[in-house]
Amino acid sequence: LQATRDVPIVFVLVPDAVGAGFVDNLARPGGNATGFTIYEYSMSGKWLELLKAIAPDLTRAMVLRDPAVASGPGQFAAIQALAPSLGVEMRPVDPRDAGEVERAIAAFGQNANSGLIVTGSTGAAVHRELIIALAARHRLPAIYNSRFWIAADGLISYGPNFLDQFRRAASYVDRILKGEKPADLPVQTPTKFETVLNLKTAKALGLEVPPTLLARADEVIE
Numbered sequence: 521l522q523a524t525r526d527v528p529i530v531f532v533l534v535p536d537a538v539g540a541g542f543v544d545n546l547a548r549p550g551g552n553a554t555g556f557t558i559y560e561y562s563m564s565g566k567w568l569e570l571l572k573a574i575a576p577d578l579t580r581a582m583v584l585r586d587p588a589v590a591s592g593p594g595q596f597a598a599i600q601a602l603a604p605s606l607g608v609e610m611r612p613v614d615p616r617d618a619g620e621v622e623r624a625i626a627a628f629g630q631n632a633n634s635g636l637i638v639t640g641s642t643g644a645a646v647h648r649e650l651i652i653a654l655a656a657r658h659r660l661p662a663i664y665n666s667r668f669w670i671a672a673d674g675l676i677s678y679g680p681n682f683l684d685q686f687r688r689a690a691s692y693v694d695r696i697l698k699g700e701k702p703a704d705l706p707v708q709t710p711t712k713f714e715t716v717l718n719l720k721t722a723k724a725l726g727l728e729v730p731p732t733l734l735a736r737a738d739e740v741i742e
Contacts, residue, residue: 521553528696531555532685535589535640537707546707554692554702556685558640560709564598566678567637567663570715572606573733574676574722575661579633580609582624584651586641587614595639621647622654629658640665640679648672659725670716670741675725680710714738 521529521542534542534557543549546557572578583599585592596612603610611628615621628634636655638644644651645668652674655662664670665679692705717737722729734740 521551525552527552528702529553529555530689530692530696530702532689533558533682535559536594543707546709548703549705549707550703552702554705554707556689556708556710558680558685558710559595561594561598563678563680563710563713564595564639565602566713567665568599568602568606568608568610570676570678570733571635571637571661571663572608574663574717574727574729575633575635577633578606578608578635578661580611580628580631581635581637582628583610583612583637583639584621584624584644585612585614585639586643587616588643589639589641592639592641599637616643618647618650621650625651625654625658625660629654629660634660636660636662638662638664638669656721656724661725661727667714667716667739670718670721670739673718673721675718675721675727677714677716679713681712681714684712685710716741 529552531553532555537543537557538545542553571581583596600610613624615624638651648669652672662675664674664677666677670677696702715737716739718741720742
């Protein structure tokens, strides 16, 4: 967008297209860019729901956010709205570097019946191995935003199917090449979500995965 306001741009996996300044609004982007966001705020409540399902004794959860991501407050609001009905106390944390990540998780891990929600961001991805290792060390059940984490020994994830976004983006490219304008193509939220579960990690944490949760999982890593 800094390079051109004329060449059509189709983006994918963007956390907050409006907050990042990519488009004026989702329904009418208004410029030369449109595409697909990675989040729909209401999905954030699903993180807490699934974490409570796999760790029924959970009474408090820390939400690890990236302060540079504009979608953070909206995600936390969706989680917080569900928390009272599940009997879970929420705590948002916005660490800025690896040291702050380690201190935050280590301190929170001292509390019994605690869990961790890691929202999606580049910052979290950079510290992926550290976060997963700390969750294991402090025996914190943790939920993440994509399969990317579970393949690296995270416990459970819920989020949009990334490949589906690229497939849908191809249809927008096709429409633009046939004459439609990005300004008239609404930014779309995810429509296909997936739950991925790592049984080896669940066993290491002493968690018994409910059969209903196993049945709901799109992929189970053993």
